[in-house]
Amino acid sequence: MTSVKIVGATGYGGLGIIEILLRHPEFKITALAASQEIGKPISAVWPYLEGYCDLPILSAGSPEFAAAEAEAVVSATPDGVGQLLAGRELAAGRRFLDYSGDFRFNSPALYAKYAGRIAGDPVHKTPELLPGAVYGLSELHRDEIRGARLVGNPGCFAVSCLLGLAPAIRHGLIRPEGIICDCKSGVSGAGKKPVPAHHFPERYGSMNAYRLSGHQHVMEIERELSLLAGRDIRVAFTPQVVPMCRGIMSCLYGGLSDGVGQKKLLAAYRDFYAKDVFVLVKDASRPVATADVRGGNRCLLTVAADERTGVFRVVSHIDNLVKGQAGSAAQNLNLMFGYPEDLGLDGPPQHP
Amino acid sequence: MTSVKIVGATGYGGLGIIEILLRHPEFKITALAASQEIGKPISAVWPYLEGYCDLPILSAGSPEFAAAEAEAVVSATPDGVGQLLAGRELAAGRRFLDYSGDFRFNSPALYAKYAGRIAGDPVHKTPELLPGAVYGLSELHRDEIRGARLVGNPGCFAVSCLLGLAPAIRHGLIRPEGIICDCKSGVSGAGKKPVPAHHFPERYGSMNAYRLSGHQHVMEIERELSLLAGRDIRVAFTPQVVPMCRGIMSCLYGGLSDGVGQKKLLAAYRDFYAKDVFVLVKDASRPVATADVRGGNRCLLTVAADERTGVFRVVSHIDNLVKGQAGSAAQNLNLMFGYPEDLGLDGPPQHP
């Protein structure tokens, strides 16, 4: 059994990893921290957890939380928090996985650029840790994650886009210019904090695009794609919210490279993900919906090049709270501690 | 490991038990049957199951299904189907659990009355089996279920009403006349078949009451309450549908017996369910919503007598597809085969 502490336990990302680890045969949750409701059992804040997890909510800065036994820390926290905690926890010999953008980049300069997009402080608090951080998208960085002590879990939109574009970019199947990520997300991606745009009567029966001037996830998408391509790649990214709770569907477009058609594309995708248990590649003959991945850690890719127009087209489906967040985190923890990659993630979700 | 065959595998009730048994450490699914899509793997019909369960769909009447090894059969079928199968399977030494009204009553006469309410054939096809059938609401019939070979799983509305009313009726805390069950259900309770009333644009943003002339579940509610009271009990039952997928919230009303107030009522409920792991009793100081039981096998009861008017009031919350159907079925199977009652049902659901 590997013991895990969770910071940011009361947000949707915290709940997600709690739910998975409670069912996981090899991980044990030893302490929870959050910035509010301190002192209460988490089941007083989230009654559905009563009897499953009744640990008290501690302050992340408390001696009690610091001293709690753990081999790993999951920081399911907003941008800027993990970088304040990682140093201490790493020094105590723990492995550290952070949900935010704090450890997705390996240089202070890139982080500063990222922070600018979210109007955050551009100065990273522990820049010395950045070079050692690993980007936690298992399908692209499996080997580095295995040995990693510090992992930056990917953004939900980024997971859907990267898994959908990686094979095409890696093998030059699409042109490097004019790549488009048209991404639709359920509302849970915005977190648990009530805001006017997600007040039920406003959101019910309404969808919209937002941050057209530049969502922050575009940075990690471009960084990873550029690594795969061996050259600079830019993408136009249109984040959208639709009135459902869970799920991301990203329609990914580009120009097919000369001589590349549906058949070649499909074969390349199937080959690329041949050993990835969580990525399924389909063609348009099989109807796919976000319901097919809801509640589970899978990414379902529909490869459907539009040969008539020369447009590359892949539709990527994930559950934003699982493969897009807590599921990827658990997958990373499995890799970090030498467990089978899908341990605790291999059961079917519920339908409908 | 105990092997189980499932009939009606492609409906919501069949999917529910498949999902639970796939995660269950002691049950193994050996064969699936349904009336349509025969020959296909179930994951071709329900793609979310791909890789989790790819068994072929057989005809329930086929030699292959009849011969499939199994110690238990779950008949997740509509009214009238289980009674055609139970005899054969029982004769083969298997235990049989049926989801419909086929085995909820112990006499042909009561069944005929039930069948009349659903415009079905009043003549039961295997009346000789009825006396041995056990009503599968574990909290009320635990001991009989333990030894049972034939179990009639309860109706979803009935589960919510019976758990909400049983302690009050058993102890005479409410008057026997004028009991009201005002029951709201999510749409999944109506099954997977598309109908105009549940076509998305019609159902979205709309709720309604239906079958005001008499829903069939009232019969098992009255039978069980009468058994508990030791006298004839009738209830007025108003089934309603609200635009959500899963969940039943039943508001149960009656007249408080003389001298009964909130305190006494609450104590009686807590005592009645002291040993029932799936029933939680709360008072109105704790906010409760169907989301608290969604995806899980719990029943959450809010006991909130209205002393000002003398009105008894209990709000009962379940997931109609879990505690209202497949979860109760798994709980019954656990009891029938001597496993801990909550085995495979003890993990937290997902939120939100």
Place this chain on the structure above:
Amino acid sequence: MTSVKIVGATGYGGLGIIEILLRHPEFKITALAASQEIGKPISAVWPYLEGYCDLPILSAGSPEFAAAEAEAVVSATPDGVGQLLAGRELAAGRRFLDYSGDFRFNSPALYAKYAGRIAGDPVHKTPELLPGAVYGLSELHRDEIRGARLVGNPGCFAVSCLLGLAPAIRHGLIRPEGIICDCKSGVSGAGKKPVPAHHFPERYGSMNAYRLSGHQHVMEIERELSLLAGRDIRVAFTPQVVPMCRGIMSCLYGGLSDGVGQKKLLAAYRDFYAKDVFVLVKDASRPVATADVRGGNRCLLTVAADERTGVFRVVSHIDNLVKGQAGSAAQNLNLMFGYPEDLGLDGPPQHP
């Protein structure tokens, strides 16, 4: 043309009356006030109004708003606001219609009791106005509203319950004890302010009962029913929220008086509302849903006594924002100014 000023213009209740008056042939909106976003055109706050209504938002206390020409003022404001404005406006010769509980009661004592239920200040600021206030449920107080200068618009739950119970109470068709109002509302009834319980991911797929200790609308329900009965009437009231935007469905229960059955009940309801253009009486043979009244000013009553149990049962359907609020307000304004009661309210809503 009759000119109208609106306070609380940016809430759902304010928008509702704006929408109706913009389409109304005889009313003209001359000024808007709200407590926030002052100075902006209302269409900057609510873009869907662009081009339809671009009036600036004023402060209700500003000289500009006070001086704006108007024969009527609609105060679409929360409890406690209207009582601060009514005196001034009435003194200026305007008629005043208030949405809150401020003018639903005719004595300081009753108001104090009401205020206690919402944890408000029990001391009314203009008690001298209370005796002259008229309760604005047109179907019950049509003649008084015609001459009224000060109208307290009814609560949305109260509208649904009163219209559903009035005939039975008036004619003694149900027993005076044990009356139950089981009321389900869409989320818009809670207003536009974001709160955790109505944050989209929390509300989606979840329903709950609330304020079981006593919702404030029960007071006006009981007052009106008592007036109709000529004796004291109490009701047990269970407010509930379901995940949809608009609509209230109230299931109303009681004990049928001796000799009263479905036929007699239905006839009494049809007779009672024979001249009310907005109330339709149906029996259970006609399927009814809240979608049938969504967007319109109607109340649809399904009369379905349960003779088997002696339980009186009426299901009342309204749109909480129309007949439950702005539509009733417009109906009242029509009466107050001598226009046909349904003027501007006689078009069909949209479906689906």
Place this chain on the structure above:
Amino acid sequence: MTSVKIVGATGYGGLGIIEILLRHPEFKITALAASQEIGKPISAVWPYLEGYCDLPILSAGSPEFAAAEAEAVVSATPDGVGQLLAGRELAAGRRFLDYSGDFRFNSPALYAKYAGRIAGDPVHKTPELLPGAVYGLSELHRDEIRGARLVGNPGCFAVSCLLGLAPAIRHGLIRPEGIICDCKSGVSGAGKKPVPAHHFPERYGSMNAYRLSGHQHVMEIERELSLLAGRDIRVAFTPQVVPMCRGIMSCLYGGLSDGVGQKKLLAAYRDFYAKDVFVLVKDASRPVATADVRGGNRCLLTVAADERTGVFRVVSHIDNLVKGQAGSAAQNLNLMFGYPEDLGLDGPPQHP
């Protein structure tokens, strides 16, 4: 007053035009026809219309419907029906507006190609009428519609795409290759017929792309764009369904022409639509959602070129049942009969 007969009256498109015409000061509905429920008043099929429209449903082929007085016929019917009726009605001196693809193309060859995409009969039944048919997108064909006797109302997706792309194409602001229409629709666009994919429990909480091999609306989009460009234009089109009732949001992409940036683009769009009362052009500084057009006849365009990547980006929002169907039809009827283009379409919709 102009009299109108409606065929296909009981579908969502029929209801839409009924609702608008009932509120319209200059049009009067004289007869309704449909293929089912013949003989019943439409209000028996759609109870929300009771009292607003109680006309009987006739058979379109009946002498009674043929003889009903009318200056115009709206055929709110599926593909293949209008072409059987148009000849007769035109011969009787009536103007004919059809909702389907029957009269969107001016040659049998183009129609045959269209019909192939929907697996329909490629042989048009009244090819002689095709040359005189006018494509009913008022913003692009206003003058021709004014004199038209036969109008093919545009497809809902096509409306959103064409309004969003027309200025850019007309003025060569984007490159002619690689144009992408990523279109999300609410479920009402699929019509009233219950199907598994839109059964409430399946659709709730799930979105998907469909017809990736080629949706039929692409043909009219390409035809119109080609006319505007004066050269052949092709688009890649990805239709998607999201779990809401009304609304289309189309994200339109292409490559910005050399020297074209946000400023120039925005100015061109504002200029192009300067006189179009139903099209509003915004930049990304103003949050826009489909709720802003829900229930109304507007198209809201967000122009947000991504200069960093050189990607042209316009987000087009309409209500698929209004501007996407019945609203455009009413706008066309206004033009055809010389009424102000927005007569009966100039009121605010309801929110939320």
